[in-house]
Amino acid sequence: MTRLLPLARLLRGHRRIIAVAIVSGVANHVFTIASAVLGALLVGRALTGTPAADLRGGFLLLLALVVPLVVAPWAETQLAHVVAFRVLVDVRGRVYDSFARMSPGDLLSRRSGELGSTAISDVELLETFFAHTLSPLVSAAVVPAGALVALAFLDPTLALALLPVLAALASVPIWLRRRAEADGTAVRSAAGALNAEAVDALQGLREVLAFGAGRAQARRLRDSGRALDAARTAHSRRAGVELAATDAIVTLGVLAALVVGGSLVAAGDLPADLLPAAVVLAAFSLAPVTAVVDVAREVGIVSAAAVRVLDLLAVPRAVPDPERPADVRDVRPRVEYRAVTFRYAPDLPPAVQDLDFTIEPGETVALVGHSGAGKSTSAHLLLRLWDVGGGAITIGGHDLRTIADADLRRLVAYVPQDVHLFNISIADNLRLGRPDATRDQIEAAARTAQAHEFVTDLPDGYDTVAGELGNLLSGGQRQRLSIARALLAGTPILVLDEAVSNLDTESERQLAAAIAATRSGHTTLVIAHRLTTIRTADRVVMLEHGRVVEQGRPDDLLARDGRFAELVRTQLTPDPA
Numbered sequence: 001m002t003r004l005l006p007l008a009r010l011l012r013g014h015r016r017i018i019a020v021a022i023v024s025g026v027a028n029h030v031f032t033i034a035s036a037v038l039g040a041l042l043v044g045r046a047l048t049g050t051p052a053a054d055l056r057g058g059f060l061l062l063l064a065l066v067v068p069l070v071v072a073p074w075a076e077t078q079l080a081h082v083v084a085f086r087v088l089v090d091v092r093g094r095v096y097d098s099f100a101r102m103s104p105g106d107l108l109s110r111r112s113g114e115l116g117s118t119a120i121s122d123v124e125l126l127e128t129f130f131a132h133t134l135s136p137l138v139s140a141a142v143v144p145a146g147a148l149v150a151l152a153f154l155d156p157t158l159a160l161a162l163l164p165v166l167a168a169l170a171s172v173p174i175w176l177r178r179r180a181e182a183d184g185t186a187v188r189s190a191a192g193a194l195n196a197e198a199v200d201a202l203q204g205l206r207e208v209l210a211f212g213a214g215r216a217q218a219r220r221l222r223d224s225g226r227a228l229d230a231a232r233t234a235h236s237r238r239a240g241v242e243l244a245a246t247d248a249i250v251t252l253g254v255l256a257a258l259v260v261g262g263s264l265v266a267a268g269d270l271p272a273d274l275l276p277a278a279v280v281l282a283a284f285s286l287a288p289v290t291a292v293v294d295v296a297r298e299v300g301i302v303s304a305a306a307v308r309v310l311d312l313l314a315v316p317r318a319v320p321d322p323e324r325p326a327d328v329r330d331v332r333p334r335v336e337y338r339a340v341t342f343r344y345a346p347d348l349p350p351a352v353q354d355l356d357f358t359i360e361p362g363e364t365v366a367l368v369g370h371s372g373a374g375k376s377t378s379a380h381l382l383l384r385l386w387d388v389g390g391g392a393i394t395i396g397g398h399d400l401r402t403i404a405d406a407d408l409r410r411l412v413a414y415v416p417q418d419v420h421l422f423n424i425s426i427a428d429n430l431r432l433g434r435p436d437a438t439r440d441q442i443e444a445a446a447r448t449a450q451a452h453e454f455v456t457d458l459p460d461g462y463d464t465v466a467g468e469l470g471n472l473l474s475g476g477q478r479q480r481l482s483i484a485r486a487l488l489a490g491t492p493i494l495v496l497d498e499a500v501s502n503l504d505t506e507s508e509r510q511l512a513a514a515i516a517a518t519r520s521g522h523t524t525l526v527i528a529h530r531l532t533t534i535r536t537a538d539r540v541v542m543l544e545h546g547r548v549v550e551q552g553r554p555d556d557l558l559a560r561d562g563r564f565a566e567l568v569r570t571q572l573t574p575d576p577a
């Protein structure tokens with residue numbers, strides 16, 4: 001239960017409604033006990049010969065109790081759920097904010113299926129805490145205490161007999177707490193792993209089919225399913241023990257009240273017509289505690305989900321926003337790498353080291369080098385997906401770390417090799433960096449990116465929903481959409497990761513034309529794989545093992561016949577014929 005307490009913080013802003021829900025919950029138990037005790041009193045009186053006319057008042061009171069008996073549980077359930085669902089909406093939003101705060105490195109080291117499982121199922125499980133735990137907990141503390149006082153009024157022995165029963169009942173979840181937490185953690189992590197496996201299998205379906213690896217994949221899914229089954233079985237076994245122990249204690253409690261009450265009546269210490277009421281009061285006072293014990297059976301799973309969600313909510317920003325951001329409204333789009341060094345983890349060698357180069361406003365710099373040389377790392381540092389470890393990257397003289405994230409996104413746009421299309425229209429997909437773009441602006445960007453023609457050939461043109469496209473788009477077309485999206489964002493600086501996929505000659509030409517059109521008017525850093533792109537760049541920066549080994553105008557470098565010339569001869573994708 002202690003693992004759940006931090007969740008109470010999330011109720012800020014909903015405290016009044018929760019208070020009314022809790023009061024309604026307590027009132028529900030009080031009215032239920034009052035009506036049961038009143039009924040038992042009437043039975044006791046009737047059995048001991050009270051004339052029916054004298055019982056009329058009691059019956060009328062019983063009738064009047066029907067209204068609060070209906071209203072109180074309704075109010076408790078309704079209000080607790082209203083708050084629970086509002087809090088869940090808020091928590092889901094905050095979980096997605098946490099994803100955005102993580103560096104891509106953090107995101108890559110966690111499986112997307114696991115993260116999805118936390119964002120959806122773990123968050124959903126918290127409903128049990130917000131809607132079904134808080135109010136019962138308060139009722140379990142308040143109602144039995146009141147019932148004990150009432151029993152003590154009838155006879156202190158009755159209260160004394162019930163006290164150990166209540167204590168034993170409340171202690172059941174405490175004995176089994178460690179097991180419950182371990183079981184809950186096992187169930188939630190097995191569920192997360194199964195989800196990750198299923199997402200992985202779907203994402204890699206093409207490879208699975210191409211390599212005939214369906215059976216192995218199915219076996220992995222079955223193994224994950226079995227692990228979840230085993231964790232759930234262990235959880236149910238313990239929950240069964242809890243249920244049996246609870247039932248046994250409740251039965252013993254009712255028996256104890258009967259035996260003690262009967263003895264008191266026999267000894268003449270309790271009027272016989274009060275015996276049914278005393279037994280009913282004792283039995284009903286156990287109900288709120290039983291309700292909490294019932295919820296507590298699932299608490300292991302809910303608290304494991306809470307730990308996973310709270311862990312995510314506590315993720316700090318990988319790249320913190322500056323406290324006093326620089327004013328970059330009229331900044332010159334001049335990019336400078338000054339002695340930039342970066343490593344992905346303290347125990348890894350630097351991925352890039354002492355990078356020094358400049359991209360003047362309007363210039364295109366092509367980053368070239370063998371695989372693993374540090375091209376993507378250098379480009380991603382300009383997008384501030386990570387912070388540099390040493391040195392600095394500046395835009396118009398401002399260190400990236402002094403520029404607010406929102407301002408940086410207005411300065412630099414990214415053209416990845418392969419565009420991720422969300423399941424919305426192509427137009428809305430292109431609007432990602434500029435939600436208020438008009439259709440004319442979208443079309444203008446798509447024309448520059450050489451994408452307008454093939455988009456208008458789609459069944460619904462710009463209104464085609466991307467999910468309906470399947471694999472209809474070629475690699476070149478996808479990159480042209482990626483370019484259109486970046487152009488529409490209207491930033492002065494572009495980071496372009498040129499597609500390496502093999503394109504046919506026509507696609508190759510269109511892509512080259514798109515890149516050429518895009519570069520004009522932009523300060524561009526391009527991870528270049530194609531000779532056309534490199535030849536037409538203003539400057540080339542060649543990386544090897546994370547260091548700049550040559551830089552200069554492409555023709556000068558070719559003439560120098562050094563590392564760059566060798567790379568061009570041996571590695572680069574030639575121009576289309």
Ligand SMILES: Nc1ncnc2c1ncn2[C@@H]1O[C@H](COP(=O)(O)OP(=O)(O)OP(=O)(O)O)[C@@H](O)[C@H]1O
Nearest residue numbers: 105344348351369370371372373374375376377378
């Ligand atoms: N997320 C990561 N975690 C740890 N090491 C990484 C990570 N990404 C890249 N590296 C390492 O950093 C170095 C530079 O990689 P980078 O991806 O920047 O090279 P690249 O020139 O872009 O290669 P490619 O052309 O194959 O994409 C490599 O040694 C690579 O293994």
